Amino acid sequence: MKKDIVSLHIYHTNDLHSHFDNWPKISRYVTGEKERHKAFGEACFVFDIGDHIDRSHPYTEGTRGKGNVALLNSAGYDAVTIGNNEGITLSKNALNTLYEGAAFDVILCNLEEPDGTFPKWVKPYRIYETTDGLRVGVVGATAMYPPFYSRLGWAITEPHAALKKVVAEIQEQTDILICLSHLGVHEDRKLAVEIEEIDVILGAHTHHLFTEGEWVGDTLLAATGKFGMYVGHVRLEYDMAKKRILQKEASVVRCDLLDSGPKDIDMANELMDRGKKTLDEKVFYNIETMPQDLFGPSQLASFFGEALIAYTEADCALFNAGIFLSGLQKGWVTKGDLHALLPHPINPCVVMLNGGELRALYELSLNEQLPGTEVRGLGFRGSLMGAMIHQRLRMEDETVLIGNEKVKEDMIYRLVTLDMFTFGYFFPLLKDAPKEYIMPELIRDVVAWYGKHLLDETETGDIQME
Numbered sequence: 001m002k003k004d005i006v007s008l009h010i011y012h013t014n015d016l017h018s019h020f021d022n023w024p025k026i027s028r029y030v031t032g033e034k035e036r037h038k039a040f041g042e043a044c045f046v047f048d049i050g051d052h053i054d055r056s057h058p059y060t061e062g063t064r065g066k067g068n069v070a071l072l073n074s075a076g077y078d079a080v081t082i083g084n085n086e087g088i089t090l091s092k093n094a095l096n097t098l099y100e101g102a103a104f105d106v107i108l109c110n111l112e113e114p115d116g117t118f119p120k121w122v123k124p125y126r127i128y129e130t131t132d133g134l135r136v137g138v139v140g141a142t143a144m145y146p147p148f149y150s151r152l153g154w155a156i157t158e159p160h161a162a163l164k165k166v167v168a169e170i171q172e173q174t175d176i177l178i179c180l181s182h183l184g185v186h187e188d189r190k191l192a193v194e195i196e197e198i199d200v201i202l203g204a205h206t207h208h209l210f211t212e213g214e215w216v217g218d219t220l221l222a223a224t225g226k227f228g229m230y231v232g233h234v235r236l237e238y239d240m241a242k243k244r245i246l247q248k249e250a251s252v253v254r255c256d257l258l259d260s261g262p263k264d265i266d267m268a269n270e271l272m273d274r275g276k277k278t279l280d281e282k283v284f285y286n287i288e289t290m291p292q293d294l295f296g297p298s299q300l301a302s303f304f305g306e307a308l309i310a311y312t313e314a315d316c317a318l319f320n321a322g323i324f325l326s327g328l329q330k331g332w333v334t335k336g337d338l339h340a341l342l343p344h345p346i347n348p349c350v351v352m353l354n355g356g357e358l359r360a361l362y363e364l365s366l367n368e369q370l371p372g373t374e375v376r377g378l379g380f381r382g383s384l385m386g387a388m389i390h391q392r393l394r395m396e397d398e399t400v401l402i403g404n405e406k407v408k409e410d411m412i413y414r415l416v417t418l419d420m421f422t423f424g425y426f427f428p429l430l431k432d433a434p435k436e437y438i439m440p441e442l443i444r445d446v447v448a449w450y451g452k453h454l455l456d457e458t459e460t461g462d463i464q465m466e
Contacts, residue, residue, distance in 0.1 A: 004241050006132040007042045008176065009033070010234040012224065014049035014204035017085065018057035018068065019227040020271050022255040024264040026228055027075035029253065033233075034076055043130035046076060049204035049223075050083025050142060050182035053090075055442075056343040056381040058275025058336065064094050067271070069102050079105040079126060081140030081180040083204060087111065087156075088148040089345035089379075091440035095152075096121065107140035107180055110162035112155045125166050127173055134238055137174030139166050139198075142182040143205050148347075151439040159183055164195055171197045175238060176245065178202065185223070192216035199245060200234055213250025222250040229255055279336035284451030291327040294386040295371055300327055304443075305391025307450030312350050312438060314416035316358075316393035316402050318365060322375065322386030323418065323443070333451060342444040346379040347419045352434040355407040358415065359400045362393065364427055378420035418443065 011030045030046045037044035052072065053065045060068055072080065086095065099106050099121045109124040118124060128136045141159035149156040163179065171177065179198045181188050184206040192201060193216060201221045209225035224230040230252040237247040290300035305317040326340045353361065365388040373385040392403050400407040424431030
């Protein structure tokens with residue numbers, strides 16, 4: 001006999017960023033809760049709201065994210081949406097094949113092929129019907145990074161407009177409407193005002209945490225912070241006869257308080273070891289040891305700067321020494337070595353600047369507070385900014401030089417830098433300057449190319465290989 005009042009339970013995670021220490025607990029908890037609710041005859045869904053993947057972890061890097069999909073499968077997730085780490089740190093082919101083995105839906109309404117069609121692995125929405133006949137509509141959207149998506153061959157559309165369109169299409173077919181939003185807390189608050197039909201917004205991207213949810217009008221917002229520290233739980237009660245929601249509430253569970261299993265640590269270590277083994281492939285031979293130096297120029301920094309310039313055919317380069325998380329030893333350099341050196345999902349970017357702008361940028365980069373600045377986000381996976389490194393760019397007697405040539409005020413120059421500097425946080429003038437993002441190559445891919453290039457140019461007889 002069908003009930004008049006039915007319960008719906010939703011468990012959700014977001015922004016795991018391949019932090020797998022708590023994953024055994026999370027997996028065990030959500031699968032156990034699913035079984036418990038099933039025993040009580042209550043509907044239950046488990047969703048991930050994006051950035052489960054982060055290529056800074058060897059397991060994710062070595063499996064190109066497919067290992068993360070396998071983990072989501074084993075935990076019984078019902079649906080996910082993508083974050084920017086899935087969307088713009090993988091090549092188009094890698095993303096197109098990422099979810100081939102997924103046992104869950106990928107729900108996303110604002111990512112398209114250039115011809116306006118949805119990728120084959122995407123559902124713009126999904127309507128789930130429970131055993132009690134409750135119709136649960138789920139929509140999803142991810143943050144816009146148009147220059148990055150277009151360089152990869154995707155069309156990313158404005159998420160609010162895309163969600164309005166799909167909600168209008170399905171709202172009459174649903175009793176409850178859930179949004180998987182990898183848009184950030186500020187966008188979620190706007191969304192709740194703009195699309196009142198959405199009952200619950202499960203948030204992500206800005207790593208915000210709502211321990212008891214947040215209300216915007218009649219819309220409940222829920223989010224679990226980052227790195228698998230919490231699992232979210234949203235409970236709804238619905239009156240089937242009156243066709244209305246009676247109650248909505250959100251809470252979170254601290255994962256460090258969940259019961260630990262005897263093999264939890266082993267599993268996290270195993271993922272790390274498996275990832276490292278997949279990256280144990282020789283890339284190029286390094287003829288001398290190059291240690292890192294966080295607060296000054298180094299041979300390693302010079303090597304990296306020349307790699308950027310050679311790959312992009314730029315005139316000069318600007319980057320920070322904090323980008324290096326290790327050094328390079330003499331001998332064969334493996335994919336794992338390069339990943340340890342540069343784990344960041346950061347792309348090179350060529351910015352076009354005139355001589356006056358280049359001078360202004362150089363002067364800004366001399367800020368004495370920059371090296372000790374703590375950097376979070378922006379794809380950076382280190383801690384401190386470190387010294388600003390100028391490759392083929394210097395100032396002498398108040399004159400800016402590229403190599404030994406004076407920079408001309410009105411001439412246009414090609415500066416290669418890191419994409420994280422083009423968002424305007426540290427160097428505002430780079431935000432609106434003409435630029436070309438180099439994609440899908442990450443900075444470690446450029447170093448790999450340059451190392452191979454040097455090896456190819458060197459006669460084998462001149463190198464004493466170990």
